[in-house]
Amino acid sequence: MLSSRASTKLCVPKQLSRAVVPLLHQSTLGSPGFRVAALVSVHQHGTTRYFSTTPVTHLRDFFPAKETENIRQTLPAWPHHGYTEQEMLDVVPAHREPRTLGDWAAWKFMRFCRWGMDLFTGMEKEQSVDKKNPTTAVNSIKPLTESQWMIRFIFLESIAGVPGMVAGMLRHLHSLRRLKRDNGWIETLLEESYNERMHLLTFMKMCLFMKLMLIGAQGVYFNALFLSYLISPKITHRFVGYLEEEAVHTYTMCIKQIEEGHLPKWSDPNFTVPDLAVKYWQMPEGKRSMKDLILYIRADEACHRGVNHTLSNLDQREDPNPFVSEYKGGRSPPRPASKPEGYERAEVI
Ligand SMILES: [Fe+2]
């Protein structure tokens, strides 16, 4: 389908060239952060559009539906639990002030990661928010472009999918080694990494790039987190809590800019989100815009934020996972999305 010659410049297959040019803002392409970008594919008007700055031999439909003789479809292993509209609208950016030295280390390291992401995505000064309140301030002088948002989403999601898997795996090994029950943590952690992977795959359906970064994320970041979780699961959960604060903040800003009309390609009534997303979140008909999708994803991030800040507050060896526990006296289980700073141990154990 994509047969034009490899190029490091703007490379658009001939048959699609007329449809593609408006997809990305040219000025973004010139930014240092975007030189590694490879492919954007947006489903619009029933067609798929492509855009590339890397050799076209790398371009393909990354997630073709696998046709087999007997299987009709493969459903998600962890079906999404769903949200009410109000639950999604109630999510707000928030911040848990560091209280211990470990919290402080996690927070400072998160600031460093955010600085790296801003640099990598070619963010201009006018596009950033008040530095004193980096996870709660949402006003900036200049909005980001759709392509800049997409880079940030993919950067964020590829990072976010790792900790749950590392933590789940280490707790699994710990349980095998010590012949001790895990008390329900593993499933929540693995489900979190599954959910993050769905976020990433959804965006990859629309934009595919930064392969090097993804390899880096697995090669370096996975091992760093592996060590960090062995040394201090508490600080690692706190770090993930801060990462999720960033995620809620990022998606809140994006929703705001869509509502203010700064991202017209995503507000186009003909724009539809990928099928993968419709199936996973069971998005109802008429609620399948980019803003709807981001509301779902933001609510997921708010859950991860509450879960990880809470897990960091618990006794890592002994305490059961409050989010899958049944409480005495008919008390309902904790709701992490509505608790940005996480539950204190005394509140849930
Ligand atoms: Fe995510």
Ligand SMILES: [Fe+2]
């Ligand atoms: Fe998350």
